[in-house]
Amino acid sequence: MTKIGILGYGNLGRGVENSIKQNSDMELVAIFTRRNPQDLKINSNAKVVSIDEIEQWKDVIDVLIICGGSASDLPVQTPKYAQIFNVIDSFDTHAKIPEHFENVDKSAKENNKVAIISVGWDPGMFSLNRLYANAILPEGSDYTFWGKGVSQGHSDAIRRIEGVQDAKQYTIPVESALELVRSGKNPSLSTKDKHIRECFVVLKEGADKEKIEQQIKTMPNYFADYTTIVHFISQEELNKNHSAIAHGGFVFRSGKTSDNTNHVIEYSLKLDSNPEFTSSVLVAYARAAHKLAQEKQFGAKTVFDIAPKYLINKTNEEIRKTML
Amino acid sequence: MTKIGILGYGNLGRGVENSIKQNSDMELVAIFTRRNPQDLKINSNAKVVSIDEIEQWKDVIDVLIICGGSASDLPVQTPKYAQIFNVIDSFDTHAKIPEHFENVDKSAKENNKVAIISVGWDPGMFSLNRLYANAILPEGSDYTFWGKGVSQGHSDAIRRIEGVQDAKQYTIPVESALELVRSGKNPSLSTKDKHIRECFVVLKEGADKEKIEQQIKTMPNYFADYTTIVHFISQEELNKNHSAIAHGGFVFRSGKTSDNTNHVIEYSLKLDSNPEFTSSVLVAYARAAHKLAQEKQFGAKTVFDIAPKYLINKTNEEIRKTML
Numbered sequence: 001m002t003k004i005g006i007l008g009y010g011n012l013g014r015g016v017e018n019s020i021k022q023n024s025d026m027e028l029v030a031i032f033t034r035r036n037p038q039d040l041k042i043n044s045n046a047k048v049v050s051i052d053e054i055e056q057w058k059d060v061i062d063v064l065i066i067c068g069g070s071a072s073d074l075p076v077q078t079p080k081y082a083q084i085f086n087v088i089d090s091f092d093t094h095a096k097i098p099e100h101f102e103n104v105d106k107s108a109k110e111n112n113k114v115a116i117i118s119v120g121w122d123p124g125m126f127s128l129n130r131l132y133a134n135a136i137l138p139e140g141s142d143y144t145f146w147g148k149g150v151s152q153g154h155s156d157a158i159r160r161i162e163g164v165q166d167a168k169q170y171t172i173p174v175e176s177a178l179e180l181v182r183s184g185k186n187p188s189l190s191t192k193d194k195h196i197r198e199c200f201v202v203l204k205e206g207a208d209k210e211k212i213e214q215q216i217k218t219m220p221n222y223f224a225d226y227t228t229i230v231h232f233i234s235q236e237e238l239n240k241n242h243s244a245i246a247h248g249g250f251v252f253r254s255g256k257t258s259d260n261t262n263h264v265i266e267y268s269l270k271l272d273s274n275p276e277f278t279s280s281v282l283v284a285y286a287r288a289a290h291k292l293a294q295e296k297q298f299g300a301k302t303v304f305d306i307a308p309k310y311l312i313n314k315t316n317e318e319i320r321k322t323m324l
Numbered sequence: 325m326t327k328i329g330i331l332g333y334g335n336l337g338r339g340v341e342n343s344i345k346q347n348s349d350m351e352l353v354a355i356f357t358r359r360n361p362q363d364l365k366i367n368s369n370a371k372v373v374s375i376d377e378i379e380q381w382k383d384v385i386d387v388l389i390i391c392g393g394s395a396s397d398l399p400v401q402t403p404k405y406a407q408i409f410n411v412i413d414s415f416d417t418h419a420k421i422p423e424h425f426e427n428v429d430k431s432a433k434e435n436n437k438v439a440i441i442s443v444g445w446d447p448g449m450f451s452l453n454r455l456y457a458n459a460i461l462p463e464g465s466d467y468t469f470w471g472k473g474v475s476q477g478h479s480d481a482i483r484r485i486e487g488v489q490d491a492k493q494y495t496i497p498v499e500s501a502l503e504l505v506r507s508g509k510n511p512s513l514s515t516k517d518k519h520i521r522e523c524f525v526v527l528k529e530g531a532d533k534e535k536i537e538q539q540i541k542t543m544p545n546y547f548a549d550y551t552t553i554v555h556f557i558s559q560e561e562l563n564k565n566h567s568a569i570a571h572g573g574f575v576f577r578s579g580k581t582s583d584n585t586n587h588v589i590e591y592s593l594k595l596d597s598n599p600e601f602t603s604s605v606l607v608a609y610a611r612a613a614h615k616l617a618q619e620k621q622f623g624a625k626t627v628f629d630i631a632p633k634y635l636i637n638k639t640n641e642e643i644r645k646t647m648l
Contacts, residue, residue: 019581
C-alpha cells in the first residue's frame with residue numbers, strides 16, 4: 001500500500017481524494033489544510049489536519065501530493081515539503097520549470113526524497129507525447145491545440161475591464177487547422193491560426209456594451225490577433241451554463257522519414273473535468289514516486305525521467321502479457 | 325556517437341539505414357546479411373558483411389538492430405546475438421512475448437548486454453499508450469483499431485484458396501465505431517464491430533469467381549464474422565495500386581473518474597510507410613539501449629521499462645526547457 005497525504009483541498013485535492021478510491025494499492029491517510037480543519041467537509045475517511053502539524057506525519061506518509069497553485073503556492077511548498085516527504089506537484093508555469101526543478105532537486109537530494117514536478121496533462125501527458133514523437137520523427141513539426149476549455153488567464157483579462165462584472169473565455173481549436181495538420185501537409189500555424197476565442201461576459205449595470213466588446217476584441221496579446229466572439233449574458237446564465245471544467249486538446253507531430261513518406265502522430269484528450277483528470281495523473285505518478293523512493297532513486301524528476309512501468313498497479317509480467 | 329549494426333536488409337533494415345541519417349548522434353557502421361554481401365545494393369557508406377563474420381564486430385558496434393521476421397528469425401536471433409551485442413528487435417507475436425522476453429533476458433543478463441524487444445508501433449507506441457492511459461484511468465475501457473492498412477495474415481489466407489493467384493486485404497476501421505468511442509459512451513465492441521475487411525483478389529485463369537468470393541466471405545475467424553468486401557482485379561492493377569505499405573490505427577481509453585465525469589484519451593498514427601515508421605522507433609530505442617548499457621542496466625527490456633528521456637538526442641535540461 002502507498003500511503004498518501006494531500007496538501008490543499010480545492011478542486012485538485014478533491015480530485016486526488018476521489019482518484020485514490022479507484023486505486024486499490026493506495027490509501028489516503030491525511031488531508032492537510034491551511035484552513036481550520038473543522039471547517040473541511042471531505043469525501044473520505046482521511047484525517048483532516050492543520051498544515052502546522054504536517055511534520056508529525058513524516059514517517060506515516062509515503063507520498064505527499066501537493067495540490068496548490070503554480071503562481072505562489074508550489075514554488076514555496078514543493079521545495080519545502082521535499083525536505084520531509086516524497087512529493088508530487090502539478091507546477092504548470094512552463095517558463096519557470098527549470099528554476100523550480102533546480103530548487104526542488106536540491107532539497108529532495110539533500111534529504112533523500114523523490115520529488116516529481118509538473119505532473120498533469122500539459123505539462124505532463126502532452127509533454128510525453130511531444131518527446132516520444134520527436135524522438136521517433138526527428139525531422140518534422142509539432143502542433144499543440146488546446147480546448148475546448150476555459151482559459152483562466154483570458155477570463156481574468158476580461159474581468160479586469162471596467163464595466164465587466166464576470167466573464168468566461170473558451171479557447172476553441174479551429175477545425176480546419178486540425179484537418180490541415182492531420183492531412184500531413186505540415187502547415188505553418190501560429191497560436192492564433194489554431195484557436196478561436198469565445199467570450200461570455202456579464203456587464204455591470206449601465207456599462208457600455210459596444211465599447212467593452214471593442215476593448216476585448218482589440219486587447220493586445222490576449223485577443224487582438226484572434227478570431228474573437230463576444231456574447232453578453234446574465235450572471236445567472238453564466239453561473240448555470242459556464243461553470244464548466246471540461247477541457248482537452250491535441251498534440252501532433254507530423255514528419256517525414258524519406259522524400260514522399262510522411263507520418264502523423266496524434267494524441268488527444270477530451271476531458272469532462274480538467275481537475276479530476278489532472279488528479280488522476282498525479283495519483284499514478286505518486287505510485288511511481290513511492291517505488292522510486294524504495295529504489296533510492298532520489299532527487300527531482302519529471303515525467304521524462306520515469307519509466308512507464310512505475311505508474312501502474314500491475315506486475316512487469318502482467319503488463320508484458322496483457323498490454324504490450 | 326552510437327555505432328549501429330543492422331542485421332537483415334529487407335524493408336525494415338532499409339528503413340533503419342534511412343532513419344539513422346536523420347539522427348546526428350548515430351552512425352551506421354555495418355549491415356550484416358545472410359546473402360552474398362556483393363549482391364546487396366545499399367543506400368549508405370556502411371560496410372556490408374556476411375553474417376558469418378558478425379562476431380568480429382563485437383567491440384565495434386554499440387547496438388545491433390535485428391530486422392528479421394517474428395515467425396522464425398527473431399526467436400533464434402535475438403537471444404543469440406544478445407550474447408555478443410546490445411540488441412533491439414521488433415518481435416510482434418503478442419502471445420509469445422513473455423517466452424521471448426525470458427529467453428532474451430537470460431542471454432542478455434549472462435553477458436552484460438541490454439536487449440530491448442518488441443519495439444515498433446504495435447507492440448510499441450500503442451502498448452505505451454495503453455499503459456499510460458490505464459494507469460491514469462483505472463476504471464474504463466480500452467479500444468484498439470487498426471488500419472487502414474494491409475494485413476499480411478489475411479492476405480495470405482486468401483492466397484491459400486484454390487484458384488487465387490494473388491491478393492491483398494485491407495483492414496479498415498469502422499468510422500461509426502470510432503465516433504461512438506470518441507463520444508465517451510464506452511460501448512462494447514468486438515474486433516468485427518470495429519473493422520471492415522476489403523479484399524483485392526487476382527484469379528487464376530478459369531477460376532470460379534462466385535465460388536471464391538463465397539469462400540472468402542465465409543472463412544471462419546478471418547472473414548466470416550466481418551463485413552467483407554471483395555474486388556476482383558488484374559495482377560497489373562494489384563501491383564500498381566496495392567503495393568501500399570501505408571498503415572496506422574487508433575488506441576483509445578475511455579473512463580470515468582466520478583459518476584458523470586468521463587474522459588477520452590486517443591492516440592492515433594497515420595503512416596505512409598509501416599516499415600519506415602517502425603524503423604524510426606527502433607532507432608530511437610537503439611539510442612536508449614546504448615545509454616542503458618553505459619549505465620550497466622543489463623537484461624531484457626520492453627518499452628515499458630525505459631524512461632522517455634533515454635530516447636531523444638537532447639540533454640535533460642533541454643527537454644525540460646523546451647518540451648515539458
